[in-house]
Amino acid sequence: MNADAVREKLSGVASAGIAVKKAAAPERLKNGRFLAGAMVAGVLLFIFSLQQLHFDYARLGSGTLELLTMAVKMWPPNAADWRLVLLAAAETLQITWLAILLSVAMAFGLSFFGAANISPHRGIFWLVRGFAALMRAIPVLVWAIIFVAAMGLGPLPGILALAIHSLGMMVKVFADSIEEMDQRLLEALRASGASWLQVVVRGVVPSVATYFLSWTLLRFDIDLRYATILGVVGAGGIGWQLIRAMRMYELNEALFITIVIFAMLYAVEMLSNYLKKKIIKTA
Amino acid sequence: MSPILTVQGLKKVYNDGTTALQGVDFTVQPGEFLAIIGPSGAGKSTLMRCINRLVEPSAGKVHFNGADVLKANQRQLRLLRREMGMIFQSFNLIPRVTVLDNVLNGRLGYMNSVKGAIGLFPQQEIEAAMRILARVGLSDQAFKRASELSGGQQQRVGIARALAQNPKLILADEPIASLDPVTSESIMNYIYRICREDGITCLINLHQVEFAKQYATRIIGIRAGHIVFDGAAEQLTPAIIQQIYH
Structure with a gap:
């Protein structure tokens, strides 16, 4: 292969590489947006479910206390x-x-x-x-x-x-x-x-x-x-x-x-x- | 004398579209020690595997010992395969079982399916396997696990397994490509000597032209799925070698 042919081939490879990058950039951006959207949706679902299922903070406190007294009552086996x-x-x-x-x-x-x-x-x-x-x-x-x-x-x-x-x-x-x-x-x-x-x-x-x-x-x-x-x-x-x-x-x-x-x-x-x-x- | 192997118009195109063989023709007479040389990817392994149908050819004909190999059904194929011993580049022994069991695996084609599976080999077959191990100098290793042996020793077990089949033809696919030069020489000697002594025809894929010239009675050169040389070792000039490899 002569020098010109090699140069031509190399420049071809280089431009092909740039073309690939150009094509890949919007793809990556799209994926990023999708993942960010999925994360926001996940957080929203979490908050909604806390409301929907009446996550009761007062009961969480009293329940924990109850659990501790029960643990004490369990002893001895x-x-x-x-x-x-x-x-x-x-x-x-x-x-x-x-x-x-x-x-x-x-x-x-x-x-x-x-x-x-x-x-x-x-x-x-x-x-x-x-x-x-x-x-x-x-x-x-x-x-x-x-x-x-x-x-x-x-x-x-x-x-x-x-x-x-x-x-x-x-x-x-x-x-x-x-x-x-x-x-x-x-x-x-x-x-x-x-x-x-x-x-x-x-x-x-x-x-x-x-x-x-x-x-x-x-x-x-x-x-x-x-x-x-x-x-x-x-x-x-x-x-x-x-x-x-x-x-x-x-x-x-x-x-x-x-x-x-x-x-x-x-x-x-x-x-x-x-x-x-x-x-x-x-x- | 009628040929032991005839290959006509053999073609192989893999599912991914790669063409490995583009119409290969040659004939092998009994007793030949035929080396097939060529660069990696030229189709040597595919050619060998099309002969015993480990790879199904796309087109062409293979006749072995008078039988049409490509028309054989599963049962007939078993009977044909047991007469063709195969030796592999990576030895392909079952590592966790004994050397003797690996040699006896060469007898499976002759056994009833169930008896062979559970290893009920007759006493004379076990004795025959021990005699073959003695021929390749491994009598004292018979009860070791195959994985405990060195590369050269494992390939000798590979030769013994092929020999246990009592084959008419041996297909050796790059048998020394994974071995050091000294061991390679020794393995080539074993294969050559045994084929000569027992009158077994041998097809051997080789990467090293020097070994092919040293041992082969005939050499076939393959490049990009075509036969580009078929003749005696003396006819293989540096110019032709250049043509095969570049």
Whole structure:
């Protein structure tokens, strides 16, 4: 290329650059105005809602005082019914354990059909992803209310509600893990004449196993937290005991139940951190 | 002798509009050690992947060992692929499983789908895999995880996996591009020696012209999706090399 041609090309690039900037400037200004407008609207909605919902400052003061006196009345914790409370806590753990295993088993099977890189058919891929999105879009408590209405009080509706909602998330995160794995490994298996099942079991599973385990641990933590409040709508576990104590104004017992919940969640979090370290070591 | 591989009018246009191959024709006789050279982006990898249909060609014909590869259904394709071993630039081993399991993956095309998936390999296949590992000097590494091996060792596992397929043809896609010069030499020696000893035909994509000249019985030069040279190593003059790469 001679010098003239180079100069011509460079000047072309430069003028193109200016043209892009000129075009981009009004665009940026427009975006800025839109964002400023959105912020003003957000503040206005805040003020309007304070008015609309009668945000009562006097009640805020008296309520805080009431809360403090209640906190004082709660002390000391009453552990007289400890047997009942601990059994309910155990039931919460069992609900979580059953729900997580059910959801992981189902998500494990479904995720291979919901990962774009290995799903046998585009239609199946969308079906699985859509199903998962719907399952997790409906909140756990709504699922629990539905199942309690359908099959009555007790741990069973709680297990199903948790399992279904977790399934929605687990299918998504499992399938995402599969999509993120190194595609070249699968290419090698396909090139050797491996079938779809063989590619999945010999290639995908060993590559994503630790990711699946880590996600399961994380979800166990989340599910346990949900399981403690499921009792509120009558779906079994320690939440039911807490609601019962509060309704009967057994504040000292409610404090004891709260302490048990806290201890249980803390212990499980410690355990899952420990397991996570072990999983990372095997990776 | 009838050719083992015939490629006619092979074209590939990717979905984004990139044309990788614009009508490629060549024939390979059994026992050839054929190097394909050319700058990166010339279409070497696409060409190789169109032969075993890891990439679906847009037009053209591929005949392997008498069979029409592009007309094969899924089951027939599995049977064709198992006779073509492939070696990759990035080795493409499953890092978390043992070296032996990676070699046995080369046998999956011969196995019942379920039995292969859960790894129920017959004892004689495991022994055969161990013998192949001995040939590439990795007997003592068989039960290590693939990820614990060095690059050169991983590529030897890649060669062993291809060899486990008992292939008639080996497709080696830039097998030494990720390795240092000394290891590259050693890997080239392994591939060359094994193909000669077992009478396996080999197509090998290479970036380095010197290696192509040193080993290949024939060289094809590709530039921008066209074959611009097809001949013996001696015919590859500096002027032609210049033409391929610039």
